[in-house]
Every structure is written in structure tokens, then in C-alpha cells.
Amino acid sequence: MNRLTPAELPQFLRRYRFPGGRVRRVRLVHRGEKDVAVEVRLIVREAIRDLGTEPKRVRLVLRLEGVEEFRFQMRPGQPRVKIADARVGYLNGLFYVNLDAWGLDPGETPKLHDYRASEAYAAGRELLWEEVTPGGGEPAA
Secondary structure: OEEEOHHHHHHHHHHEEEEEEEEEEEEEEEOOOOOEEEEEEEEEEEOOOOOOOOOOEEEEEEEEEEEEEEEEOOOOOOOOOOOOOOEEEEEOOEEEEEOOOOOOOOOOOOOHHHHHOOOEEEEEEEEEEEEEOOOOOOOOO
16 A cells, blocks of 8 residues: 655645545454554545546545544434545644545635544544555455
8 A cells, every 4th residue: 555644645635536436435453452543445536637538436445554533423314425525634643534524614724623523534643545446356455
């Protein structure tokens, strides 16, 4: 998997379009008493490169290592929907991944409470990512 640094984060977020994507699976991996990883498999689209063609769908795996906090819950009666908006940020030494982000005012930067208000978020010390092919099995460790 590819390790993402805070400096590479803006380029990564320009590469993929998360809104309209789907969450395929969320997996918690326990490696000992306090070491937890969260792996999220998504279907997203590549960024628009040519106005005449539709962006390609991509299967993307995001894995947060050294997870310090997370919440994944689904309220009863809520329909399963596409990702309306998602955010990935780096705050206070942790990467935050939010899959049901609230709308912000133009020019507003998400703060810690914006991530923690989510019903689908995780925060960890390292963020790894990988594109996988359909039927290609599990990503390399």
C-alpha cells in the first residue's frame, strides 16, 4: 500500500472524487491490545480530466494505522445512500477520514469537531491507500 504524508494530502484529494461514491466495506483490525487499524473499501471516481469523457470508477482501499478514535454507526430506518461528501484531513498529528461530512460555508476549513460529529469517521497516525482491481483479491500488505 502507498503511505500518504500530510504534504501529499491535497494532491491525493484532487485525484479522486468521493462524493457519489459508495462504501463497500469497513473492517477493524486488532493487532494486540491497543493497536487498531481501520480499513475502508470504497468505490469512487477519478477526477475529471477530459470534459468529453466520463471519469473512470475506481476501487479504493484506505487504511488508517494506529487508530486512536473511530465511529461507524447506522441509525435504524436510515436508507443506505451514496457518499454525499467526504473529507480527509490532518489535524493534531492524526489523519481523519470522514465519510458523511456536513456542508461547510465557502472558504471554511473543517475543524476537529466537524470530523467527530460524523457517524462514519476514523482517526489514525498513518494513512495508507491502494487502488485494487475488481476480483483482484486483497491488497498487498
